[in-house]
Amino acid sequence: MRAPITVNTVLCLSQIVFYEDRNFMGRSWECSGDFADMSSYLSRCHSCRVERGCFMVYDRTNFMGNQYFMRRGEYADYMSMMGMNDCIRSCRMIPMHRGSYRMRIYERENFGGQMYELMDDCDNIMDRYRMNSCMSCNVMDGHWLMYEHPHYRGRMMYMRPGEYRNFMNMGFSGGMRFMSMRRIMDSYY
Numbered sequence: 001m002r003a004p005i006t007v008n009t010v011l012c013l014s015q016i017v018f019y020e021d022r023n024f025m026g027r028s029w030e031c032s033g034d035f036a037d038m039s040s041y042l043s044r045c046h047s048c049r050v051e052r053g054c055f056m057v058y059d060r061t062n063f064m065g066n067q068y069f070m071r072r073g074e075y076a077d078y079m080s081m082m083g084m085n086d087c088i089r090s091c092r093m094i095p096m097h098r099g100s101y102r103m104r105i106y107e108r109e110n111f112g113g114q115m116y117e118l119m120d121d122c123d124n125i126m127d128r129y130r131m132n133s134c135m136s137c138n139v140m141d142g143h144w145l146m147y148e149h150p151h152y153r154g155r156m157m158y159m160r161p162g163e164y165r166n167f168m169n170m171g172f173s174g175g176m177r178f179m180s181m182r183r184i185m186d187s188y189y
Contacts, residue, residue, distance in 0.1 A: 013052045013053060014032050014033075014052050014053025014054070014055070014093045014095075015030060015031070015032045015050075015051045015052045015053065016030070016031050016032075016048055016049070016050045016051065016053070016055050016070065016091065016093075017029070017030050017031075017048060017049045017051065018030075018031065018038065018041075018042055018045045018047075018048045018088065018091075019045065019046065019047045019048060019049075020042055020043065020044050020045060020046065021044075021046050021047065022046045022047050022076060022077045023047060023076045023077065024047050024049060024074070024076065025047075027042060029041040029042050031091060031093075032093065033093050034063075034091070034092045034093055035090055035091055036061060036062045036063060036090050037061040037062065037089065037090060038061075038088065038089060038090060038091065039061070039089065044087050045087045045088040046077065046078075046087055047075055047076050047077060047078060048070065048075050048078065048088070049073075049074050049075070050070050050071060050072050050073055050074075050075075051072070052072065052189075053071075053072070053093060053094070053096075053189055054069070054070065054071045054072075054093075054094040054096075054184060054188050054189060055069075055070045055091050055092065055093055055094060056068065056069055056070070056091065056092045056094060056158040057070055057088045057090070057091045058088070058089060058090045058091065058092075059087070059088065059089055060089050060090065061089045061090050062090060063090050063092055064090075065089070066155060067155070067156055067157055067158055068156070069145055069156060069158065069184075071188045071189070072188075072189070092158065094143055094158065094160075094184055095143070096186050096189050097141075097142045097143050097184070097186065098186055099141060099142070100119065100141050100142065101118075101119055101120070101141055101142035101144070101183045102117065102118070102119055102139075102140040102141040102142065103117070103118045103137055103138065103139045103140065103141075103142070103144055103159070103181065104116070104117050104118075104137060104138045104140070105117075105118060105125065105131075105134040105136075105137045105178075105181070106134065106135065106136045106137060106138075107131055107132065107133065107134065107135065108135050108136065109135045109136050109165060109166045110136060110165045110166065111136050111138065111163075111165065112136070113135075114129070114131050116129050116131065118181060120183070121180075121181065121182045121183055122180060122181050123150060123151050123152060123180050124150035124151065124179060124180055125150075125178075125179055125180065125181075126150065126179065127150070132177075133177035133178070133179065134146070134177060134178040134179070134181075135166075135167065135176075135177055135178075136164055136165050136166060136167070137159065137164050138162075138163050138164070139159045139160060139161045139162055139163075139164070140161065141161065142161070142183055142184070143158070143159070143160050143161075143183070143184040144158075144159040144181055144182065144183055144184065145157070145158060145159070145181070145182045145183075145184060146159055146178040146180070146181050147178060147179065147180045147181070147182070148176070148177070148178060148179065149179050149180065150179045150180050151180060152180050152182055153180075154179075155176075157178070158184075
């Protein structure tokens with residue numbers, strides 16, 4: 001009988017390979033966890049291959065700046081695919097979550113204004129809640145992607161369980177607002 005897959009097992013199975021040049025050329029470096037500054041491993045990174053799991057990659061060190069969600073697949077020239085201006089500087093492994101999803105979104109910073117609780121994806125908070133923007137949130141369960149525009153478009157941010165009083169502290173410019181949210185489901189792995 002096979003042992004059940006647990007979160008710790010998934011952590012060990014997650015793997016992404018970064019390449020210095022486009023089309024998986026140049027030096028490579030394998031990663032299976034969080035790295036705040038990849039410059040000591042690669043001077044640049046222009047393509048990657050996610051062999052197992054899901055990752056967020058960032059165009060600045062310390063998990064800051066523009067974020068991009070990567071699940072299993074090949075990204076031969078992710079810069080032109082995603083409109084990145086710079087190469088990957090840090091990455092974060094997203095652990096698999098099984099169970100319920102729950103997040104409270106707030107219209108203003110510091111949990112101010114209207115509040116709504118989400119337990120499923122929302123492609124447009126204006127249509128669903130008549131809410132102009134989301135500027136803070138509290139993730140109680142699950143892992144989420146939040147998008148700048150409706151229908152899961154524009155810049156995105158990875159949200160794991162925790163309180164997020166102000167999105168500027170996460171490396172986004174002033175006034176960053178989110179208009180759609182999506183759960184990171186176990187089917188992505």
